[in-house]
Amino acid sequence: MTEAARTTIDQSEVDRFSALAAEWWNPHGKFKPLHKFNPVRLAYIRDKASEAFGRDPHAQRPLEGLRLLDIGCGGGLLSEPMARMGASVVGADASEKNIRIAETHAAGSGVSVDYRAVTAEALAEAGEAFDIILNMEVVEHVSDVPFFLSTCASMVKPGGLMFVATINRTMKAAALAIFAAENVLRWLPRGTHQYDKLVRPEELEAPLSAAGLAVTDRTGVFFNPFANHWALSADMDVNYMIIARRPA
Amino acid sequence: MKDATLTPDAAQFAAKPVDDVLIAGGGYVGLSLAVAVKAAAPHLSVRVVDGAPEGAWKRDGRASALAAAATRMLDVLGVWREILPEAEPIKRMVITDSKTGDPVRPVFLTFEGDGADGSPFAHMVQNVTLVGALRARAEALGIAIIPSAVAESFCTGPHQVELALADGSLLPARLLVACDGVRSRLRQSAGINTVVFDYGQSGIVTTVEHERPHEGTAHEHFLPAGPFATLPLRGNRSSLVWTERTEDANRLIESDDLIFEDQLERRFGRRLGALKVVGPRRAFPLGLTLARAFVAPRFALAGDAAHGIHPISGQGLNLGFKDVAALAETIVEADRLGLDIGSLSVLERYQTWRRFDTFRMGVTTDVLNRLFSNDMTPVRALRDFGLGLVDRMPKLKNFFISQAAGEADSTAPRLLGGRPI
Numbered sequence: 189m190t191e192a193a194r195t196t197i198d199q200s201e202v203d204r205f206s207a208l209a210a211e212w213w214n215p216h217g218k219f220k221p222l223h224k225f226n227p228v229r230l231a232y233i234r235d236k237a238s239e240a241f242g243r244d245p246h247a248q249r250p251l252e253g254l255r256l257l258d259i260g261c262g263g264g265l266l267s268e269p270m271a272r273m274g275a276s277v278v279g280a281d282a283s284e285k286n287i288r289i290a291e292t293h294a295a296g297s298g299v300s301v302d303y304r305a306v307t308a309e310a311l312a313e314a315g316e317a318f319d320i321i322l323n324m325e326v327v328e329h330v331s332d333v334p335f336f337l338s339t340c341a342s343m344v345k346p347g348g349l350m351f352v353a354t355i356n357r358t359m360k361a362a363a364l365a366i367f368a369a370e371n372v373l374r375w376l377p378r379g380t381h382q383y384d385k386l387v388r389p390e391e392l393e394a395p396l397s398a399a400g401l402a403v404t405d406r407t408g409v410f411f412n413p414f415a416n417h418w419a420l421s422a423d424m425d426v427n428y429m430i431i432a433r434r435p436a
Numbered sequence: 437m438k439d440a441t442l443t444p445d446a447a448q449f450a451a452k453p454v455d456d457v458l459i460a461g462g463g464y465v466g467l468s469l470a471v472a473v474k475a476a477a478p479h480l481s482v483r484v485v486d487g488a489p490e491g492a493w494k495r496d497g498r499a500s501a502l503a504a505a506a507t508r509m510l511d512v513l514g515v516w517r518e519i520l521p522e523a524e525p526i527k528r529m530v531i532t533d534s535k536t537g538d539p540v541r542p543v544f545l546t547f548e549g550d551g552a553d554g555s556p557f558a559h560m561v562q563n564v565t566l567v568g569a570l571r572a573r574a575e576a577l578g579i580a581i582i583p584s585a586v587a588e589s590f591c592t593g594p595h596q597v598e599l600a601l602a603d604g605s606l607l608p609a610r611l612l613v614a615c616d617g618v619r620s621r622l623r624q625s626a627g628i629n630t631v632v633f634d635y636g637q638s639g640i641v642t643t644v645e646h647e648r649p650h651e652g653t654a655h656e657h658f659l660p661a662g663p664f665a666t667l668p669l670r671g672n673r674s675s676l677v678w679t680e681r682t683e684d685a686n687r688l689i690e691s692d693d694l695i696f697e698d699q700l701e702r703r704f705g706r707r708l709g710a711l712k713v714v715g716p717r718r719a720f721p722l723g724l725t726l727a728r729a730f731v732a733p734r735f736a737l738a739g740d741a742a743h744g745i746h747p748i749s750g751q752g753l754n755l756g757f758k759d760v761a762a763l764a765e766t767i768v769e770a771d772r773l774g775l776d777i778g779s780l781s782v783l784e785r786y787q788t789w790r791r792f793d794t795f796r797m798g799v800t801t802d803v804l805n806r807l808f809s810n811d812m813t814p815v816r817a818l819r820d821f822g823l824g825l826v827d828r829m830p831k832l833k834n835f836f837i838s839q840a841a842g843e844a845d846s847t848a849p850r851l852l853g854g855r856p857i
Contacts, residue, residue, distance in 0.1 A: 248479045
């Protein structure tokens with residue numbers, strides 16, 4: 189990278205997650221909410237990608253042959269399932285420690301993922317291109333969201349998809365996703381999310397549109413405390429996901 | 437044959453082949469789980485290890501009542517067509533309550549039984565028929581069933597579990613399911629404790645032949661020592677579940693035929709003419725054994741290993757099939773999402789799904805048993821009043837019928853509704 193190169197890495201965020209690296213695969217550990225959240229987002233990605241690429245979502249490997257980038261892959265909670273569903277996966281994370289944890293785990297699981305301790309900027313600079321890019325629970329941890337998104341968007345192949353999942357910057361999100369989750373329910377370590385780093389849907393959609401992608405779907409994701417599980421919802425005030433597609 | 441299932445894979449890979457789903461227990465719970473998973477996800481390797489020697493299942497003289505939900509599941513699994521010609525529909529259930537010697541038994545409750553779809557609410561099926569059909573289906577799907585393989589213990593690593601058999605061999609898998617019965621060794625190996633209610637009662641199980649046809653009617657008599665149930669089998673035969681205090685039960689099965697048949701007739705009555713015992717007599721200790729947890733990392737309990745239940749309401753097998761339907765759906769859905777099928781976060785879904793229902797059913801059955809195995813006059817008056825009340829209240833009665841048919845649960849797994857996974 190040149191001196192003038194812009195970076196979207198927020199070093200304090202990288203350090204925070206590196207310190208928790210060993211916890212990634214413990215379903216009752218610090219990342220328990222992600223484990224609980226995983227099935228609903230995996231099903232959403234699988235079903236929407238199958239629809240876009242004309243696949244049968246119940247096939248053994250519905251994403252076979254698709255090149256997928258999991259940006260901010262952490263311990264590989266998404267990368268491994270995506271690889272099992274047939275995608276050839278590049279898992280990228282700014283934290284070396286996360287990448288080592290993810291590599292060790294994938295080797296033990298017998299799943300093949302190309303893990304790299306690399307930034308989105310470096311991948312884009314190297315001319316990488318993908319059918320699917322996953323930006324799941326990442327944008328609220330980067331600096332310079334518009335630049336980060338346009339960098340990622342530049343790697344989406346024609347006809348390809350970008351998934352973005354994050355937390356909305358609303359009072360409801362501040363109450364539920366930060367105050368309740370970190371202080372009352374103790375789902376997340378304190379300081380996991382900062383209110384002013386949360387991102388509104390229009391703040392995602394503007395840079396994506398500018399980069400030539402069209403938003404094709406939006407959905408809220410809501411936790412039902414009585415059923416103790418997450419489900420898709422029309423309410424985008426707290427957790428939400430959007431899909432943008434580059435025209436073929 | 438059985439060696440052939442082990443060697444080719446071992447030769448192909450340096451490491452031992454790792455099964456996706458390894459099932460300990462070759463009874464109807466283990467077999468139906470194997471079939472349900474393999475039918476929905478043929479790419480998963482499924483293996484069944486059975487502690488019993490080759491062919492031992494053919495000597496099981498017991499019969500089971502299959503609720504409508506269970507028959508729907510067996511239909512989806514492709515075995516009900518084989519079983520149906522051998523199954524005896526239960527068209528009516530008559531529940532009576534009296535002292536042993538009472539000549540006339542007032543009928544308090546009759547289930548003129550139809551499930552929601554107009555079919556009989558239960559079928560009586562010989563275990564031999566059920567297990568035989570499931571084994572044939574499992575073999576057709578390419579599932580290895582290994583006899584004389586006694587599952588002793590297991591240890592869990594981060595990515596796989598290793599099952600140790602009594603002969604010292606080790607079988608690695610991504611997920612181990614214990615369907616090894618109420619005294620499950622694997623449950624102990626997992627360190628999962630149980631809550632045990634010991635009633636000091638045993639159920640005498642046998643088959644009787646009677647002069648006149650039973651017309652598809654099941655009887656349940658609540659006698660002071662516990663329930664005495666007759667369930668219609670093919671022809672002029674009925675299956676018997678006869679509850680006595682354990683010492684009395686043991687004495688009865690060892691007594692000579694004359695004494696046994698005399699005692700039997702006092703309880704059965706003469707409404708179907710002369711009686712003859714045609715099957716072996718066995719006594720099974722009754723109790724309620726509930727596992728405190730149904731899952732651990734890479735490990736799940738199903739059937740009696742999770743909940744050995746008093747047979748008073750005939751729910752043991754049907755609870756087992758509910759486990760199968762929920763666990764198979766959990767495994768297959770997780771696999772379709774690319775999740776690790778043995779991970780605790782996946783298995784917890786199964787546990788949440790089943791534990792409440794099992795606990796409710798266990799407690800209901802426990803309360804029923806305490807209420808009915810009792811000769812105190814006030815208790816008797818109270819329950820007679822209660823049963824009479826149920827008969828006069830169609831809604832409450834429908835609730836009981838739908839419970840008996842396994843239809844009450846709105847969040848029921850797909851297989852129980854007759855839909856594939």
